[in-house]
Amino acid sequence: MTKNTALVVSAHSADFVWRAGGAIALHAAAGWDVTVVCLSYGERGESAKLWRKPGMTLEKVKSERQVEAENAARHLGVADIQFWDLGDYPITLGKDVLFRLADLYRAVRPSWVMTHSRLDPYNADHVAVSAFAQEARIVAQAHGHDPATPVIGAPPVYLFEPHQPEQCSWKPDTILNITDAWDKKRAAIECMQGQEHLWEYYTRVALQRGVQGGRNSGTPMTYGEAYESVFPAVVTTLG
Amino acid sequence: MTKNTALVVSAHSADFVWRAGGAIALHAAAGWDVTVVCLSYGERGESAKLWRKPGMTLEKVKSERQVEAENAARHLGVADIQFWDLGDYPITLGKDVLFRLADLYRAVRPSWVMTHSRLDPYNADHVAVSAFAQEARIVAQAHGHDPATPVIGAPPVYLFEPHQPEQCSWKPDTILNITDAWDKKRAAIECMQGQEHLWEYYTRVALQRGVQGGRNSGTPMTYGEAYESVFPAVVTTLG
Amino acid sequence: MTKNTALVVSAHSADFVWRAGGAIALHAAAGWDVTVVCLSYGERGESAKLWRKPGMTLEKVKSERQVEAENAARHLGVADIQFWDLGDYPITLGKDVLFRLADLYRAVRPSWVMTHSRLDPYNADHVAVSAFAQEARIVAQAHGHDPATPVIGAPPVYLFEPHQPEQCSWKPDTILNITDAWDKKRAAIECMQGQEHLWEYYTRVALQRGVQGGRNSGTPMTYGEAYESVFPAVVTTLG
Amino acid sequence: MTKNTALVVSAHSADFVWRAGGAIALHAAAGWDVTVVCLSYGERGESAKLWRKPGMTLEKVKSERQVEAENAARHLGVADIQFWDLGDYPITLGKDVLFRLADLYRAVRPSWVMTHSRLDPYNADHVAVSAFAQEARIVAQAHGHDPATPVIGAPPVYLFEPHQPEQCSWKPDTILNITDAWDKKRAAIECMQGQEHLWEYYTRVALQRGVQGGRNSGTPMTYGEAYESVFPAVVTTLG
Amino acid sequence: MTKNTALVVSAHSADFVWRAGGAIALHAAAGWDVTVVCLSYGERGESAKLWRKPGMTLEKVKSERQVEAENAARHLGVADIQFWDLGDYPITLGKDVLFRLADLYRAVRPSWVMTHSRLDPYNADHVAVSAFAQEARIVAQAHGHDPATPVIGAPPVYLFEPHQPEQCSWKPDTILNITDAWDKKRAAIECMQGQEHLWEYYTRVALQRGVQGGRNSGTPMTYGEAYESVFPAVVTTLG
């Protein structure tokens, strides 16, 4: 029997933890194979604390960031985590990488995909990766791209929560109840030694989305993760 | 065992057919009790063909519209259809009717609700009813409204497709596969003798939404009905 | 031969001058019968200068405003100007007035209609009148409204320029070259003794829209008036 | 010397605490006279916990809500709190109350005004009050309204944070550092015995806005309150 | 006498048929010279059916696509069709091609231009081409670009209908009555052997836009094509 699979495209090596950790842990616990691609380490732009250490170099930052991300991935139950080391601030995304990601879509054949919001005035890499991850999905659907490999279908794409949602024109339409996965997400969060200032911030995000999940469903829940869908959901029943 | 229930709030007595007929028939066939409220007959604004008959009066138009709607409801398997006769162009919506609708929400306790789009430059009644149906749902959630009757939870609200979607800032986020219910919807449509010019129009709408449903899911389907959600969906798994 | 006709629905008695004066004068000069309805005099909210005169009363303000508007209408070549004296700040708009305006639509049978922008945080009357004028047009299209009188077709509705366009989410899609009618518009503007502070403001608006009209057409022009359309234009050729 | 003044228009008797408590306490501490109008008690729609007590009546709910609000106001240093008891779910807002609020604007002559967001699919009263409070400000600017009393100028209007910001198209453009006033806001929050489930929620809101305030200014801060402005700020220097 | 001219910039070699075929045929029949540029063949991303044939290669797909497009162009009366073979999924658009297209603008001197919608989450090439075609027009207006060749004026740009309009934030503001040109458009559509699944889809699109054209004009029509304008129309009369 084929396993269910999902693909998370993360601009920097910690994004998947803050923004998709609950979804990953929840699905992994249900037997899904979740693949995470970290396009860069966020070594220049998202490692302030590490850079304050004496004698720090770009390579050391990358290496620490990789260890942190691998540890987090282990807590979440990620099946495969890849580091493409494309640089950050700005990230460098060309046609070769586009095809590499399209090929990964075809290898993984995900039932859903997650990536960044379309807009973010605080983070140009996130914006670039959002468009890029969506375009790679389209290439993976194209029959003339590597015709020997079967195309993918039309997996839904979820855009995960940016740091300051309202400033990013990001409007959540889906709240996932991650209460059962929260311990794993929190453990993964605590692997991010270089960004300790964000631990409580994203714990509060989860609590707020939890309260909102309760409001929107009429059924109380504790921790939530919110996403914006790119495409309409196709369903056979409502409610 | 409690039956599943749904509530459709229709401004004029034919709207539920064109816009929600597939959802109604599909859920009715699955054993749901679907209640439809027609707030008016659309006797002034949506009965052009009837008014071309000699000797027509407001009462005759209403009466013919009611018969048509009842026939359509029968084809769709509607459990309860109500005609509130509030007038149209403009529809008259006051506090008493708001409470009456809130009470109906509490009586039906729907798992989902459907009504009109928020904006529609072609139809001021639709706009008024959309806000009204949403407000009644809020009143039905209020503990201080008729405290002796239990409040409702937070049923999702779907806004059905207006006649010219792009002009109404209406963006579908949900496509329901109504292929299995299509024959019933078409039969219901054909009950609308006064609006024969719309039969093929809404058949084509269903076919277009069907193609789009296939595109968005990767699985072909024939007939679809599309909706815009008012609130985020709360889920326990993605995909 | 039937004359071409147009209808301008103005919240206060000076709005048609600042916002539609060029369109009125241009079409009147081309032989159109333009009807202007001033729903109120703007006696409370748009007559600051008059209220600074000693001994002023509401009736005196209305009377001065009517004379000013009639003088302006004469300069523009308005065929019929009506004052409905519905009060302002807030304007009072009920079902009776809605039907009265619908009946006027049917009497005038306009080839185009003009009224206020949908939003305006500076002027709640303008917002109310915009919705009201659009709804009356819809009623006038309803076969069941006064069935003895023929319904109107679907005249385009133009929303004229508010005082601070960007704050009103108003985006012009049509620029009318009013250069040939400018002298008349300026003369009409100068009839507005109570709002002299706006004369130069709206002269500059006309010059700016003129420059923009040149930019958008590639053909220089001097004075323009800009509008936002409510409905798509239906055409038989492009360009 | 004239004191600085501000006006907060609150739909229900607790809204000013969650949404504007920091702003009120901060300005009160700086010597401002802040007036709060609670248009209703929220007795029907926002008092779930009270209604669960045996023997509760509408009058008892109102009375408890008033005591809570008065206690909260005391903690915040409100100069004047008024209860207009207009009912809720739905709130009843007519011309008389509009003029009463316009007159209050003139009596207070506020340097800034606060009220609800323009949209909120969860709370129709908030939407109604937002439009109403803005319209009353416009009436208070009208020279023909009660000509014997001086008109007000153009105080900025801030729309405070709704419960689920992204669902309300509410985008904050101003973050107020309320760290120094936090203890008072928390004390006021704890007066709201009937809504204890919201205490931690709005404490987290304050912490998140605090972090965001730090990000947007480059200067760390702890607690923040965010608002959306209705009108452009007019300034004499930037930065 | 100079002939009227128009320019259609099509990302893939079939787009001009589905999306602009009616406009092309109608204007060609009226004596216009319409130039069509197919920037790519859509050989990778829009030729699924061809790729299912055994022994298919990229060159064969391109060659079949070119034949199909040329046949379609003949039915529509296209004056000049060019294939720039820039690749697809993704299309490659650089400065050289930008200048080549700018030069084509100057050679054609079109009275109107058509290209893709600004946004399309299903098709990254369309998005890229929309921006590219608009930028080339701007370059063609620049006096310092190839100063020896006269600049163009300001031809209107129409964005044609994407496959799922509401998902592309595309709002039509212009509906062209293509009833008289329908037979030619349908004949051109039937040349697209590789995309037979779209024939009925775009026939229904034309019928729906036809009904909508009737609604918006008050004059019934059968087939329509809808567009969104980039720039305001500059006019000398309204209606």
Add this chain to the structure above:
Amino acid sequence: MTKNTALVVSAHSADFVWRAGGAIALHAAAGWDVTVVCLSYGERGESAKLWRKPGMTLEKVKSERQVEAENAARHLGVADIQFWDLGDYPITLGKDVLFRLADLYRAVRPSWVMTHSRLDPYNADHVAVSAFAQEARIVAQAHGHDPATPVIGAPPVYLFEPHQPEQCSWKPDTILNITDAWDKKRAAIECMQGQEHLWEYYTRVALQRGVQGGRNSGTPMTYGEAYESVFPAVVTTLG
């Protein structure tokens, strides 16, 4: 004592004059060091008048444009004006220039930044520069970029007024009273010999924004300059 500083990123060498001249002159007069970067001369796209002179070459246009801009900068009191000569229509912006601009941010350490609007269908360079200037600011905040140089904080970014604001989805939220600096701005404007047709246009823009500034503050003023903020303002008091 450290001087206050500001940074203006101008796509073409005249943009800073029309769009930010008042802000520059006002702050310079108050002792600020304002740095202006002209990324290109606008030699191809914004020098129509110069190209009409016989014997004109690209180098001559650039040279005249530089002289004009330097003269204007002198009138405004610019502390440092730089010409990066990156070409225009299209402007060429790569990673090297991104880092060069990031480094300039760090050298200047501005209290505020100004650049172009996010969208502009008339000017693709402006759109590119807006994104570019924002991204460079983000890079300048990254600790891993040139770790030896201190990062900058979070200076507010103001987007200045495009030529046709409503077409650019540009909504001003800040109006600066530039009355005291107007003479300098007008003198700077008159240095732009190649674009004399814009002198009166931008004078009228200043007058309109002046009137609007008066309306929004309740305090009359004569000349204004309007901007849209990218980020929320962080404040310690309101009003």
